Amino acid sequence: MRSTEDRVLGVLRWAVIAVAVTVTAGPLLYGALLSLRPFQSVVSEPLELFPAPGELTFASYPTAMAEYGLGGNMWNSLQVALATAALAIVLSVLGAYAAVRLRFFGRNAVNVVFLGVYLLPGIVLAVPLFVLLSRLGLTGSLAGLVFVYVAQTVPVALYMLRTYLVAVPSSVEEAAMIDGCGRLALIRRVVLPMALPGVAATALYVFMIAWNEYLFALLFLVADRDRWTVSLGIAQLTEFSVPTTVLMAGSIAITVPVVAGFFLAQRLLVTGLTSGAEKG
Amino acid sequence: MAPTVLVVFGFAVLPFLAVVLFAFLDVRLVDIPRLYLDELDFTGDNIAAVWGSPRFWSAAGTTVVYAGASSAGAVLVGLAVALALRRPFRGRGLVRALVLVPYVLPVVAAATIWKTLLNPGYGLVNAVGTEWLGWREPIAFLTTTSRDLGPVEVPVALTTVIAFEVWKTFPLAFLFITARLQVVPGDIEEAAQIDGAGKTRVFWHLLLPQLAGVMALLAVLRFLWSFQNFNDIYLLTGGAGGTEVLAVRVYTELVVRANIGTAGATGLLMTGMLLGVVAVYAWMIKREKA
Numbered sequence: 396m397r398s399t400e401d402r403v404l405g406v407l408r409w410a411v412i413a414v415a416v417t418v419t420a421g422p423l424l425y426g427a428l429l430s431l432r433p434f435q436s437v438v439s440e441p442l443e444l445f446p447a448p449g450e451l452t453f454a455s456y457p458t459a460m461a462e463y464g465l466g467g468n469m470w471n472s473l474q475v476a477l478a479t480a481a482l483a484i485v486l487s488v489l490g491a492y493a494a495v496r497l498r499f500f501g502r503n504a505v506n507v508v509f510l511g512v513y514l515l516p517g518i519v520l521a522v523p524l525f526v527l528l529s530r531l532g533l534t535g536s537l538a539g540l541v542f543v544y545v546a547q548t549v550p551v552a553l554y555m556l557r558t559y560l561v562a563v564p565s566s567v568e569e570a571a572m573i574d575g576c577g578r579l580a581l582i583r584r585v586v587l588p589m590a591l592p593g594v595a596a597t598a599l600y601v602f603m604i605a606w607n608e609y610l611f612a613l614l615f616l617v618a619d620r621d622r623w624t625v626s627l628g629i630a631q632l633t634e635f636s637v638p639t640t641v642l643m644a645g646s647i648a649i650t651v652p653v654v655a656g657f658f659l660a661q662r663l664l665v666t667g668l669t670s671g672a673e674k675g
Numbered sequence: 676m677a678p679t680v681l682v683v684f685g686f687a688v689l690p691f692l693a694v695v696l697f698a699f700l701d702v703r704l705v706d707i708p709r710l711y712l713d714e715l716d717f718t719g720d721n722i723a724a725v726w727g728s729p730r731f732w733s734a735a736g737t738t739v740v741y742a743g744a745s746s747a748g749a750v751l752v753g754l755a756v757a758l759a760l761r762r763p764f765r766g767r768g769l770v771r772a773l774v775l776v777p778y779v780l781p782v783v784a785a786a787t788i789w790k791t792l793l794n795p796g797y798g799l800v801n802a803v804g805t806e807w808l809g810w811r812e813p814i815a816f817l818t819t820t821s822r823d824l825g826p827v828e829v830p831v832a833l834t835t836v837i838a839f840e841v842w843k844t845f846p847l848a849f850l851f852i853t854a855r856l857q858v859v860p861g862d863i864e865e866a867a868q869i870d871g872a873g874k875t876r877v878f879w880h881l882l883l884p885q886l887a888g889v890m891a892l893l894a895v896l897r898f899l900w901s902f903q904n905f906n907d908i909y910l911l912t913g914g915a916g917g918t919e920v921l922a923v924r925v926y927t928e929l930v931v932r933a934n935i936g937t938a939g940a941t942g943l944l945m946t947g948m949l950l951g952v953v954a955v956y957a958w959m960i961k962r963e964k965a
Contacts, residue, residue, distance in 0.1 A: 400873045411759035412770060418842065423780065424801060441802035464946040515691060516903030516949065518922040519942035522929055523693035561846040607781040609906050614930070626783040630910060639791045646784035657779045659773075 400631065423650070426643045426661035430455050435639035455644035463637060465645045467621065472649075475537050475624060476605040479544040483552050483601045484594065486545065491556035492582055517610055519546065525614050535619045543611050548601045555600065559593025596660040603653050625649050678762050694946075697723060697939030721940035729872045731924065731941065735948070738920040739900055741833065745834030745840035746897035750890050752841055753848025758878075759787055761856055771853075778846035786910035820917040836908050840901055858880075895956045899949060918922060921945045 425444070429437055432446045432454065446452075505582035525534070526544055533539030563586050571585045587594060612627040623631065629645045699717050737904050756774060760767060777785065793816040801813035808841035814822070819831040859882065867877050905922035908914065914923040923942065931960050 398873065400875060404870060404874055408759045411755050415756045415759070416770055416773050419776045419846070422785070422788045422792060423776055427785070429791065438797045441797040441799060442755060442806060444799075514899060514949070514953070516922065516945060517907045518903060518925050518944070519694055519946055520690050522935065522938050522942055523690035525929065526693070526697070526935060603779075608781070609783055609910070622716065626781060629783050629787060633787055633790065639794070639797070641810065642787050643791065646781075646787045649781050650784045653779055653781055654776075657775075 396465055423647075427647050428648050429640055430643035432640060436638060446475045455638075455640045456648065458595070459641045459644040459648065463628075463641060463645075464620065464623075465625055465628050465632075465648070466626040469648070471537060471607055471622060472624040472626070475541055475544065478537075478541045478603045479548065479605040480598045480602040482541065482545045483548045484598050487549050487552035487556050488582065488587065488594065490549070491553050491560050492586060494553065495557055495560045501576055512617045520547075521610060521614055524611070528615060533623060534615045537616075537622060540611060540615055540624075543615075544605045544608060547611075548604050552597050552601055552605075555597045556590070557591065559590040560599075562593075563589045592663040596663045599656045599660040599663075606649070606653060676809050688852055691946075694939050697935050698943040700936055700939075718936075721936040722944070724939040725944060730919075731921075731944075734919050734921050734924045736946075737833065738922075741837060741840070741904075741908075741918075741920055742898045742901040745844065745901045746894050748837065748841035749845040749897050750848045750894050751852075752845040752889065753852050754848050755885070757852040757856060760853070774849060775846045777843045779788070780841070780843075782906045785908060786907065787841075787845060789911065790817065793835070799838075817912045818916045830914055830917055832865070832918050834916050836911055839911060840904065840907055842899055843907065844901070848897070851889055851893055852886060855886055859885055895952070899952060902949060902952070903945070903962045905919065 405495055426664055428444055428446065431451055433452055436443070436447070460469075528534045528539045528543075531539075567589070568581060568585060569604075571581055576584065596611060601643065607626060608624070609626045612624045613630070616622045616624065616627060617631070625645070629642060629649065633642060634646070698721055699719065701720065741791050746948070760770060760774075792800050795801050795813035795815050798813075800816070801810075804810040805813055813833045814831065814836045817832055817863070821828045821830050823829075864877055866882055867881060868874075872880070903922055905926060908918050908920055909923055909926065914927070919927075922945070925938050925941045925945065928934050928941055
């Protein structure tokens, strides 16, 4: 015998679940469906969600990539995001290892500074970075953007990596050092392979931040269309009367790698390599 | 460690010190090529100009409302969804994954899709509203400053950007609250239920006190992040319709008015407000521990 309270809560529960799923996944589905319809039909029949038989078309994707230049922009984004992920990982593996294993002067101060950077408004940092890069003549260059992204992501990457590196048992490291392994070789041959899932997940996370970033791309690259990242490209296109179906195609195209990366990262984190490395 | 510290200092710590410097300099964007460290003119004019500008204070008010409402909204929605998904059912894994979609969606893609959804001409929301809900005319959600709804004036555009922020950030709250729910010991709850306490009472007296800590932390973190949010608002409204927040003001001063000095001063005051929030939170934590 269930009480009234239980019954009301039971109904409420399913209502919350239904609304949550509709509201979260709905917009993405809506975007995907619009990208498959001709623009004319979207304007005349806004309530028709699904493409009518015979009007299904993939034409918006090549139009977005070639005619509106999003393909080139995607290539820029890919280069920037890969370079950022690679640099940020190298720097933060060294940094995180030092933070976990080495004792050095000012360690706590450095940690506080990194936390501060994480909380500091990006828009505030944008002012001097904009001035600095203009002074150095680096605005409009993808390399300048990569440096900014690396500085923005290293603190986060460090925090993530630290937790994975702590999980590497120091006895394994000591064993390697007794066998004559140096510090750098130790990181490369012992620590990294053991923490690899965590490192890969962090790299993916940094890649996604760089891939999604908009503010600094807007500040540094807006004048030079050939160098736009894809986020900037789509945002700029919304300012002109570009058919919404093309914008939707672009939005879906930049989302796919991110969603794929996200699920890959989750997979990676489920498995760890450290279990069973120590005897007894 | 050394190279890591170098990059972070070079691109994050030094720039922040530079913001402090710029806030007290009379510089514009055109002056940059002739900017040398040994011939700087210091002035308090920027801070005074920003401090005395009604636009700054109205933006500050908008920012506080925006950050407060969206952080509270995100935590409450996250809590509701976490509770609804607490007991296992078929397809829960899929639902959990779908709920995370707004959080992983690139902000530009999310904003573009929302702009289309809310478009007065062919957007789904307005089509449903005029066709089925009896709206007399489509609502321009992203440009309308306010609208009379009987007794209350609703700030339409501001409400819309808050809804967007809640939508985009509640999955984080959901994840944290779910994680906390998983370590809540089950036996006390069972005992309470055997003693005849209903689910609502168990929630108020047993669950909520245990979740309060993580919810407060989330609310503060979300407040700090929403307070400095530029992307979402700029992409959706460009700061129009009563949605000009401080971050958008910094951008306007920097890019549109090309005034580095006032941009720096606005940024500095904004950071000061954030530090104030952090200090209050730290003080509250300390007091609770004492």
